[in-house]
Amino acid sequence: MAQDVPVYLLTGFLGSGKTTLLQRLVSYWQQQGLKPGVIINELGDVNLDGLLVEAEVPTSELLGGCICCTVREDLAGELAGLVERDRPDVVLIEATGAANPIDLLDSATETAMYAGIEIKGLIAVADAAHLLEMHRSRGGRTYALMQDQIRSASIVVLNKIDRVSEQEAEQLEQAIAGWNAYAPIVRTVRCDTDLGPLLETGFTPERAADGPLRRTPGGGLNMLGSSHGHVTSYTHRFARPVDSEKFEAMIGELPREIYRAKGLLTFSDTASRFLFQYAFRELDFIKVTPQGQLNDMAVFIGEHFSAAELRQKLERLELESEQAEVSE
Numbered sequence: 001m002a003q004d005v006p007v008y009l010l011t012g013f014l015g016s017g018k019t020t021l022l023q024r025l026v027s028y029w030q031q032q033g034l035k036p037g038v039i040i041n042e043l044g045d046v047n048l049d050g051l052l053v054e055a056e057v058p059t060s061e062l063l064g065g066c067i068c069c070t071v072r073e074d075l076a077g078e079l080a081g082l083v084e085r086d087r088p089d090v091v092l093i094e095a096t097g098a099a100n101p102i103d104l105l106d107s108a109t110e111t112a113m114y115a116g117i118e119i120k121g122l123i124a125v126a127d128a129a130h131l132l133e134m135h136r137s138r139g140g141r142t143y144a145l146m147q148d149q150i151r152s153a154s155i156v157v158l159n160k161i162d163r164v165s166e167q168e169a170e171q172l173e174q175a176i177a178g179w180n181a182y183a184p185i186v187r188t189v190r191c192d193t194d195l196g197p198l199l200e201t202g203f204t205p206e207r208a209a210d211g212p213l214r215r216t217p218g219g220g221l222n223m224l225g226s227s228h229g230h231v232t233s234y235t236h237r238f239a240r241p242v243d244s245e246k247f248e249a250m251i252g253e254l255p256r257e258i259y260r261a262k263g264l265l266t267f268s269d270t271a272s273r274f275l276f277q278y279a280f281r282e283l284d285f286i287k288v289t290p291q292g293q294l295n296d297m298a299v300f301i302g303e304h305f306s307a308a309e310l311r312q313k314l315e316r317l318e319l320e321s322e323q324a325e326v327s328e
């Protein structure tokens, strides 16, 4: 009988560094002569993270919803399909940052019953600066979700350590150990770490389910506290190129409720196209050459923000960029 395909789940709040780690893991496996398969779940309806994965890596997409609710049923099908069709040596599932980890596990475990896979680990990536801020204010659903992601992890990658002091990092490690005494904690900058030991960290789904996350009386798995019903997203499709400086200024003025944005853009004042990333008040641009027809778009994710106001701002930006171009 063929060996079960090892599957790793990757969680972590929006913008914590999951895709950064995914890219490292994919290269690591390829260097070992293995063929990785990837399932990416995005809240928006365009797979931007997929642009960062090499074309030869078999990739399945679950778009427009979150694994743990709207596309939950699909995960089992995608995973079984990927294993059957592409016969990868190892599979990595990157969940949206808003995913409820226990539902994700539940769904993957279900697949394991019939699809010849073995769940090897649940890697939780945390943005050190963001987690610290949430820990200090001690409230809100985002904080609860971050805690739940850490509670159910087999290993915690405490990323963006460059954005906190040594003392703060120690404080965070203490808090994390309090929520999950079993998972080793690895401090990283851009998820740069020795991946061999990271992947070997043992994992038993039962342990996660026995901890602060419990089984519901009906037998299914459920989380304590809330899920992520509060997270909303708005996808904007650009009708024309925008000015890069004006765009940067607009992002700088985004309300705090919007904590994550990413998109594909053509600027009126540069030659190439860019993937932009905005996570917890930091903006990054990466030059990209997308394959196929992908229009300019941006997805904004946050809590209770006004999509109408944001749309107006973006439309104004498009108009002003066009007027600036005409007057030049």
Ligand SMILES: Nc1nc2c(ncn2[C@@H]2O[C@H](COP(=O)(O)OP(=O)(O)OP(=O)(O)O)[C@@H](O)[C@H]2O)c(=O)[nH]1
Pocket: 012, 013, 014, 015, 016, 017, 018, 019, 020, 021, 049, 096, 097, 159, 160, 161, 162, 163, 188, 189, 190, 191, 260, 277, 278, 279, 282, 283, 284
């Ligand atoms: N300062 C700093 N920035 C980082 C670090 N790691 C990643 N980033 C940046 O943070 C942003 C988000 O990283 P991603 O890897 O896309 O995060 P993600 O968790 O996949 O984001 P979602 O898919 O939206 O949930 C990018 O702009 C990265 O370049 C780090 O250690 N330090």
